[in-house]
Amino acid sequence: MNRTTITTSVAGVLLCLCATATYAQMPVDGLAGFDEWAADAQPAGRVMIKAAPTAAEVGDADSYGNEKTYLGLAQTGAVVIQDDCTGFDPAAGVCIEHAAPPGTTFVDETGLGTIELPEKATDSILCFTFTQFSTWAWANSTGSQQTGSMSLFLTAQIENDALIGLSDPGGNPFNGFLYLDGAGVPTPVGIVVSTSQTTLPDGAFEIQRERMTRSCTGGIVSANSLRAQGLTEAQIKDFFDEPMTVTFGIAGSVSMTDFVSFFGGIRIYGDD
Numbered sequence: 001m002n003r004t005t006i007t008t009s010v011a012g013v014l015l016c017l018c019a020t021a022t023y024a025q026m027p028v029d030g031l032a033g034f035d036e037w038a039a040d041a042q043p044a045g046r047v048m049i050k051a052a053p054t055a056a057e058v059g060d061a062d063s064y065g066n067e068k069t070y071l072g073l074a075q076t077g078a079v080v081i082q083d084d085c086t087g088f089d090p091a092a093g094v095c096i097e098h099a100a101p102p103g104t105t106f107v108d109e110t111g112l113g114t115i116e117l118p119e120k121a122t123d124s125i126l127c128f129t130f131t132q133f134s135t136w137a138w139a140n141s142t143g144s145q146q147t148g149s150m151s152l153f154l155t156a157q158i159e160n161d162a163l164i165g166l167s168d169p170g171g172n173p174f175n176g177f178l179y180l181d182g183a184g185v186p187t188p189v190g191i192v193v194s195t196s197q198t199t200l201p202d203g204a205f206e207i208q209r210e211r212m213t214r215s216c217t218g219g220i221v222s223a224n225s226l227r228a229q230g231l232t233e234a235q236i237k238d239f240f241d242e243p244m245t246v247t248f249g250i251a252g253s254v255s256m257t258d259f260v261s262f263f264g265g266i267r268i269y270g271d272d
Contacts, residue, residue, distance in 0.1 A: 122270025148256030
């Protein structure tokens with residue numbers, strides 16, 4: 001063997017060693033340590049891709065790992081309940097004259113605040129932070145003991161053109177509104193509630209104030225909730241691709257009050 005042949009052979013051996021240097025040595029004691037060896041033996045630069053988590057694993061796989069996107073802020077007009085609404089400024093909200101005690105006064109007001117969202121504002125969920133501000137005065141002048149109650153809550157309704165032509169699981173057409181009652185009538189959903197009940201002796205008068213905040217868990221709407229409404233994956237995508245109008249209101253009832261004021265502040269956010 002001449003010198004040239006020897007040099008070429010050594011170079012070939014070195015090339016072989018370099019080509020295999022990125023692999024770990026296989027364990028010599030059978031299967032012991034095989035998993036570790038297999039992981040280490042991946043070629044340099046190879047990326048192992050892990051499957052996305054499922055809803056069974058994380059609860060909401062659609063928004064998993066997404067960034068929070070702030071989408072808007074609103075404050076509702078107030079609902080005021082009192083003896084006489086003469087001269088009440090409608091720019092401040094809605095005034096309702098309360099029923100004669102011990103009767104119940106019912107509240108069902110919509111359109112007290114609105115947020116208009118452009119197309120593709122959020123990917124899979126519309127979340128919120130709602131804060132309600134309530135002030136009321138218990139009063140009993142009936143001549144006998146009474147039970148006073150106050151239950152008022154902020155509501156939300158969503159309008160979205162992707163819902164036109166679709167129906168809920170009961171066969172009721174959405175007609176562009178997400179939330180319907182059992183008869184198919186658009187009915188906002190309650191988000192945060194102020195509720196109180198008390199026993200009032202004759203002649204009682206007591207002022208109460210409450211501030212309460214509720215933050216998002218399932219959201220006003222999400223991909224999961226739309227699936228529960230019977231929408232397909234393609235229809236859900238269309239829903240989040242379309243502009244949305246979110247309208248806020250106040251509903252509930254009160255009794256044995258002299259005065260009530262209730263309104264809310266809302267922050268909306270989504271995912272991206």
